[in-house]
Amino acid sequence: ETGVTQTPRHLVMGMTNKKSLKCEQHLGHNAMYWYKQSAKKPLELMFVYSLEERVENNSVPSRFSPECPNSSHLFLHLHTLQPEDSALYLCASSQALNSPLHFGNGTRLTVT
Amino acid sequence: SQQGEEDPQALSIQEGENATMNCSYKTSINNLQWYRQNSGRGLVHLILIRSNEREKHSGRLRVTLDTSKKSSSLLITASRAADTASYFCAPASGNTGKLIFGQGTTLQVKP
Numbered sequence: 336e337t338g339v340t341q342t343p344r345h346l347v348m349g350m351t352n353k354k355s356l357k358c359e360q361h362l363g364h365n366a367m368y369w370y371k372q373s374a375k376k377p378l379e380l381m382f383v384y385s386l387e388e389r390v391e392n393n394s395v396p397s398r399f400s401p402e403c404p405n406s407s408h409l410f411l412h413l414h415t416l417q418p419e420d421s422a423l424y425l426c427a428s429s430q431a432l433n434s435p436l437h438f439g440n441g442t443r444l445t446v447t
Numbered sequence: 448s449q450q451g452e453e454d455p456q457a458l459s460i461q462e463g464e465n466a467t468m469n470c471s472y473k474t475s476i477n478n479l480q481w482y483r484q485n486s487g488r489g490l491v492h493l494i495l496i497r498s499n500e501r502e503k504h505s506g507r508l509r510v511t512l513d514t515s516k517k518s519s520s521l522l523i524t525a526s527r528a529a530d531t532a533s534y535f536c537a538p539a540s541g542n543t544g545k546l547i548f549g550q551g552t553t554l555q556v557k558p
Contacts, residue, residue, distance in 0.1 A: 337489060366544055377450070378490075378535075378548040391545055425489055432544035433477055438489030 338362040341426050341439035348416065349447055356411040356442045358426030366429045367409040368436065369401060373422040384409060385432055416446045449473050450547040451519075451536035459555045466523040468552040470536030471516075478539045479512060479519050480546070483532045490535065490548075493521075528558045 339360045348354050360367065369381040383391035384403040398420075400412040409426055423443050427436040454469045470479070478497045482490040496503045496512045496519065503510045509522040523530055533551040 337491075339489070368544070368546075370548075377550050380545060380547060383544040385544060391543060393545075423487070427489070429544070432542055433539040433546070435480055435492040435495055436482075436490070436546060437492065440489045441487075443487070 337437055337439060339426060339428055339437050339439035341424075341442050343442060344440070345443045345445075347445045347447060348413070350416060350418070352416075353412070353414040355413065356424055356426075356444075358409040358411075358439055360407055360409075360426075360428040360437070362428055362430075362437060364428035364430050364437070365406055366432055366434075367403060367406075368427040368429075369409065369411055370425040370427065371422050372425060372441070373419075378425070381411075383432070390432070413444075416444075418446050420444065421446045449538055449540060451479070451538050451549045453534065453536055453549050453552045455552060456550060457553045457555075459557065460526055462526060462528055462556055462558050464526055464556075466526050466530070466554055466556070468521045468534050468536075468554070470519040470521070470538075470549075472519075472536075472538040473517065474540060476514070476538045476540045480537045480539060481508075481510060481519075481521050482535045482537065482548070484535065484551070485532045493534075523554075526554075526556045528556050530554060531556045 382401045402410040423441045427438045481493045535551040
């Protein structure tokens with residue numbers, strides 16, 4: 336148990352579907368992050384939230400839409416994805432920006 | 448923000464041997480962090496070394512930092528099969544929270 340819980344663990348969706356990934360942290364942290372990990376590629380930082388404000392959008396396509404309703408929850412809303420979006424999506428939290436990250440175990444997404 | 452570059456890309460050793468991984472970066476940092484990742488799981492934070500520190504220990508882990516060479520190393524002593532994983536460094540600079548990871552070093556420890 337890492338203190339960061341991601342659901343679902345696995346998700347298969349068609350290109351026309353709409354789905355959401357959920358992340359919840361029980362650590363009292365103030366910052367939350369979405370990363371994408373594709374095979375044979377480095378982790379890609381997607382979004383950073385600090386105190387529920389988005390502080391970083393790393394040139395992510397608009398088919399990925401983050402939402403941070405409070406400091407404990409982070410969502411990634413997905414719509415009209417492409418097969419190349421298939422990847423492991425990792426959520427993380429930290430006490431403050433540049434503090435150590437605590438990762439969840441990820442959602443394995445397959446787009447068919 | 449900047450990405451750490453780990454070297455070597457892959458390392459295979461026998462149980463009981465030491466493993467050394469290196470990390471290089473390009474610009475000044477506030478701190479540098481090391482993480483490990485077991486296959487298909489999230490990353491786990493191992494150790495953070497601040498820019499004014501030269502060496503730090505945690506159990507069988509030893510991290511060094513040379514800011515003049517913009518490099519860091521992670522040493523795992525007396526390795527175990529359970530140390531088999533990918534290891535990543537992440538240099539932290541500025542205050543944007545942009546922690547960028549490289550390709551990592553894949554370590555295999557053979558029993």
